[in-house]
Amino acid sequence: MYLIGLTGGIASGKSTVARRLFAHGAVHLDADQLARRVVEPGTPALAAIVAEFGEAVLQPDGMLDRAKLGEIVFHDEAAREKLNAIVHPAVRTLAGKLIAKAEAENSDAVVVYDVPLLVEARVDHPFDLVVVTSAGRHEQVKRLVEERGLDPIQAEARVDSQASDDERRAIADVVIDTSGALAHTMSQADALWARIVAERAAKAQG
Numbered sequence: 001m002y003l004i005g006l007t008g009g010i011a012s013g014k015s016t017v018a019r020r021l022f023a024h025g026a027v028h029l030d031a032d033q034l035a036r037r038v039v040e041p042g043t044p045a046l047a048a049i050v051a052e053f054g055e056a057v058l059q060p061d062g063m064l065d066r067a068k069l070g071e072i073v074f075h076d077e078a079a080r081e082k083l084n085a086i087v088h089p090a091v092r093t094l095a096g097k098l099i100a101k102a103e104a105e106n107s108d109a110v111v112v113y114d115v116p117l118l119v120e121a122r123v124d125h126p127f128d129l130v131v132v133t134s135a136g137r138h139e140q141v142k143r144l145v146e147e148r149g150l151d152p153i154q155a156e157a158r159v160d161s162q163a164s165d166d167e168r169r170a171i172a173d174v175v176i177d178t179s180g181a182l183a184h185t186m187s188q189a190d191a192l193w194a195r196i197v198a199e200r201a202a203k204a205q206g
């Protein structure tokens with residue numbers, strides 16, 4: 001198996017790159033999706049969130065009210081750290097299981113683990129390659145406002161609750177510049193895939 005850790009700031013284009021690698025044949029795991037699974041009704045993580053933040057963060061149907069919890073944690077670092085301490089260990093355990101499952105199913109698989117908070121949560125799965133998408137703060141805020149309907153204050157709060165591009169670049173093996181045209185992002189993803197294929201072929205030949 002070849003394990004890629006893919007990270008980048010919010011709206012920097014991680015999913016866009018991951019989808020392209022998936023189209024080439026990679027297995028795609030998404031930490032945001034895993035973070036949703038571990039807080040489904042009946043889970044220990046959801047019980048811990050309610051114990052910490054109160055019943056007010058639940059919808060009438062018992063599901064987590066994500067908008068309400070987001071309003072709290074993206075404006076309050078101490079609250080965010082409490083939430084992270086509940087959710088991140090559960091995500092880490094589930095990711096470990098799913099990576100092992102992908103390897104058991106196909107020991108040749110290329111697995112792309114899309115993990116927004118790789119730096120912040122000190123995620124330490126044994127990555128063969130760490131790939132960072134980087135669009136820049138101004139472009140991230142613009143996308144959140146224009147494409148996802150956040151107001152500028154909410155958008156800036158989300159971007160600023162994360163590590164900086166410089167901190168992410170410091171741990172990157174490969175940086176994909178996602179600030180320009182979509183086609184430029186795609187061609188960098190294609191070049192990355194070609195590099196992985198070539199590296200693996202060279203390794204297989206000894």
Ligand SMILES: CC(C)(COP(=O)(O)OP(=O)(O)OC[C@H]1O[C@@H](n2cnc3c(N)ncnc32)[C@H](O)[C@@H]1O)[C@@H](O)C(=O)NCCC(=O)NCCS
Nearest residue numbers: 009010031032035066069070073084087091116117161162
């Ligand atoms: C606060 C919550 C309820 C808001 O939910 P919402 O549906 O609005 O956002 P969603 O989960 O789709 O996340 C969107 C993006 O926000 C950013 N983000 C999410 N959580 C965090 C966090 N704790 N710190 C910084 N950025 C975050 C990421 O870039 C993520 O891709 C939710 O994000 C959450 O439970 N976060 C804690 C778990 C976590 O850290 N998830 C991120 C990957 S493990």
Ligand SMILES: Nc1ncnc2c1ncn2[C@@H]1O[C@H](COP(=O)(O)OP(=O)(O)OP(=O)(O)O)[C@@H](O)[C@H]1O
Nearest residue numbers: 009010011012013014015016143178180181182185
């Ligand atoms: N050059 C580019 N590369 C990637 N995405 C781009 C580019 N130009 C514009 N975009 C837009 O930016 C958005 C990036 O969204 P995407 O879901 O890929 O980011 P993400 O980093 O996975 O976000 P999140 O952290 O919220 O999961 C998309 O709407 C995409 O169309």
